[in-house]
Amino acid sequence: MNYFYKILKMSKILLAYKKQKTFLPVLPVRLWIESSLACNLSCVMCANNDISGQEKGIMDLQLFKKIIDEAQYFVNDINIHHRGEPLVNPHLADMISYAKQAGLKVRFHTNATMLDINKAKEIIEAKPDLISISFDGFTKEVYEEVRRGASFEKTLSNIKSLLAFKFEKDYRLPYMIVERIELKEYSARLDSKAIEELTKTFKDWGIDEVVTKKEYAWVTPTSEILQTECQYSVCTFPWYAMVICWDGTVAPCPQDYMAVLKMGNIQEQSIKEIWNGSAYIKLRRDLILNKPFPTVCGKCDRLCRKKFAGLPFQYMVPFLIDNFAGYGAIRRLIGSGERNG
Numbered sequence: 001m002n003y004f005y006k007i008l009k010m011s012k013i014l015l016a017y018k019k020q021k022t023f024l025p026v027l028p029v030r031l032w033i034e035s036s037l038a039c040n041l042s043c044v045m046c047a048n049n050d051i052s053g054q055e056k057g058i059m060d061l062q063l064f065k066k067i068i069d070e071a072q073y074f075v076n077d078i079n080i081h082h083r084g085e086p087l088v089n090p091h092l093a094d095m096i097s098y099a100k101q102a103g104l105k106v107r108f109h110t111n112a113t114m115l116d117i118n119k120a121k122e123i124i125e126a127k128p129d130l131i132s133i134s135f136d137g138f139t140k141e142v143y144e145e146v147r148r149g150a151s152f153e154k155t156l157s158n159i160k161s162l163l164a165f166k167f168e169k170d171y172r173l174p175y176m177i178v179e180r181i182e183l184k185e186y187s188a189r190l191d192s193k194a195i196e197e198l199t200k201t202f203k204d205w206g207i208d209e210v211v212t213k214k215e216y217a218w219v220t221p222t223s224e225i226l227q228t229e230c231q232y233s234v235c236t237f238p239w240y241a242m243v244i245c246w247d248g249t250v251a252p253c254p255q256d257y258m259a260v261l262k263m264g265n266i267q268e269q270s271i272k273e274i275w276n277g278s279a280y281i282k283l284r285r286d287l288i289l290n291k292p293f294p295t296v297c298g299k300c301d302r303l304c305r306k307k308f309a310g311l312p313f314q315y316m317v318p319f320l321i322d323n324f325a326g327y328g329a330i331r332r333l334i335g336s337g338e339r340n341g
Helices: 003-018 061-071 092-101 117-126 140-146 152-168 184-189 192-205 271-275 278-288 316-325 329-334
Strands: 030-033 077-079 105-110 130-134 175-182 209-214 241-244 249-251
Touching: 003 316, 030 061, 061 092, 061 271, 092 105, 092 117, 117 152, 140 152, 140 184, 152 175, 152 192, 192 209, 241 271, 271 278, 316 329
Parallel strands: 030 077, 030 241, 077 105, 105 130, 130 175, 175 209
Antiparallel strands: 241 249
């Protein structure tokens, strides 16, 4: 997809958002496709622990292909992850390859604990554009306490092997990021020297970026309602992005962690039908009229984001970087920033 066409689509999306359109002329340009809701860890800060085992599953490869067959004509990029660990799905490499063959940019986020050498080779050969890795706690003690069920040494070994195979094949991609969440509960126990040393080690191995992120509380039915006096900002997600859960359920954004706001199901309707269906139109109208309370949207702090030129600013720059800077030297120079938008 050339830059001119991208700019044209972005302009149409911006115009529809600014004019407060609820029926949109442009289909979503970004998808989160949940390859797995299941996870092999039980991290202390993760809301996945609150989901029963009976609800957790992995996306069927045929369902994934159905999504890509539709999405390839209008989507710029996809994230093949959401609430679980994507490597739990044995078809992850096949999913990446299928989406790449359709001309889409592909990213996924992993805890890297299942990324043994054989799996690493499969993933690298599938040629994703970006892999981000959670590695919270840059010491063995804190890491293993936060990432319950993981081994500090084994995960490091997995990351190193993945990078070694990438460079052995002389592949430019995937762009590699290690993400560390600043967890308030553990901040006093973190050794700044250990963080600095491990960051250097990651860079020496070939990691493109080491990103520190603020702790975030996912929006769930038990979250508290926001104070209504906040500087309200109409959420941009329902104008450009869509989340498709492992069973085909469509949610409006990744912040609706429990998929409370069900927009439809991709096994029953097309993306196009759901995108301008009654549920999406109602959601956009409610957001425009500042009526998200007391729905799950009314618990999301992203409604209080700072604006720039009338647009929520927090994820605007990373979104533009993803779409226009790509995954090479320019990105390494300017950085990725927050990447959830």
